[in-house]
Amino acid sequence: MATRRALQGDNAERSPELLHFRAFEAIFRLGSLTAAAEHLGLTQPALSKSLSLLRRYYGEDLFIRGKQGMRPTARARLLAPHVVDMLRIADGELRAQAGFEPARSSRVFRISCSEIGAIHFMPRLVASAAALAPGVRFDVVPLLSQQTESMLANGEVDLALGAYMDFGSRVHSQALYEVPYVCLVRQGHPRIGQTMDLAAFRREQHVVASLRDTMHAFSRVEQAIIDVAGSAAITLRVHSLLVAPYVVAQTDHIFTATQHVAQRVAVIPGLRVVECPLPLPSIVVRQYWHSSQSGDPAIAWLRAQIESLFGEDLR
The missing domain is CATH 3.40.190.10 (Periplasmic binding protein-like II)
Structure with a gap:
């Protein structure tokens, strides 16, 4: 409700707020007002108001409607990485302040792994979570070589599971087990x-x-x-x-x-x-997470569950 009220406010001349930039990020990533509104739980008119405020604030269009959806302008492409960084930092701080109570949480964890990885990891992880955090849900997404690092960085994925991944220095990892x-x-x-x-x-x-x-x-x-x-x-x-x-x-x-x-x-x-x-x-299977997520207590809990269920002494 807070999101809806902020985006539907009458003061159109005010400076953009965090929730307006959430609207920008959703439109930029999804390329559709309909999909972005559904993702944020808003009406399209509310989302359009947010986009209008951003357009007035920056003095130019940020998106152009075309046959392929909402196309970002050059200014929007320049803004996008800064908006993603700002939202990631803000969300990390908010989650750290809020803490994490597994038994009361309804968090959806997004995990990136292969088909076989999902078959190996998910049955035991889901069963364990059902006992400790019955409201928690999981979304498994493909492990894509060109996208997984950026998905970890912008928070689209909370954790990646696999082996032989060459990620950047801002992605941390923990070895779980070795397999021949x-x-x-x-x-x-x-x-x-x-x-x-x-x-x-x-x-x-x-x-x-x-x-x-x-x-x-x-x-x-x-x-x-x-x-x-x-x-x-x-x-x-x-x-x-x-x-x-x-x-x-x-x-x-x-x-x-x-x-x-x-x-x-x-x-x-x-x-x-x-x-x-x-x-x-033999290969070493690891769990991977972005440095910006290190302070998120929910992801720390998820990593601890995976380590407890699958970790072995590799010394």
């Missing part, structure tokens, strides 16, 4: 028994998960296969970790994956796990 690579083959494979050496690995055909748009370690697996067996050994590329195991269960292909991926898909009939002969080091 294994190979999935079908039951009854005519040439692979209980073990497989590198020579046998080279002779076989391989399926790889080529996840070009995501931050994942499987590109290293693909390169390692090419290094030891040549590119011709890869006869199938798929774009989901959940597709490859079904192919392996019905063919003589090999799928090289981390052990926790193999454990999650081993329930598919016809699969078995053998030791991986590739010289691949």
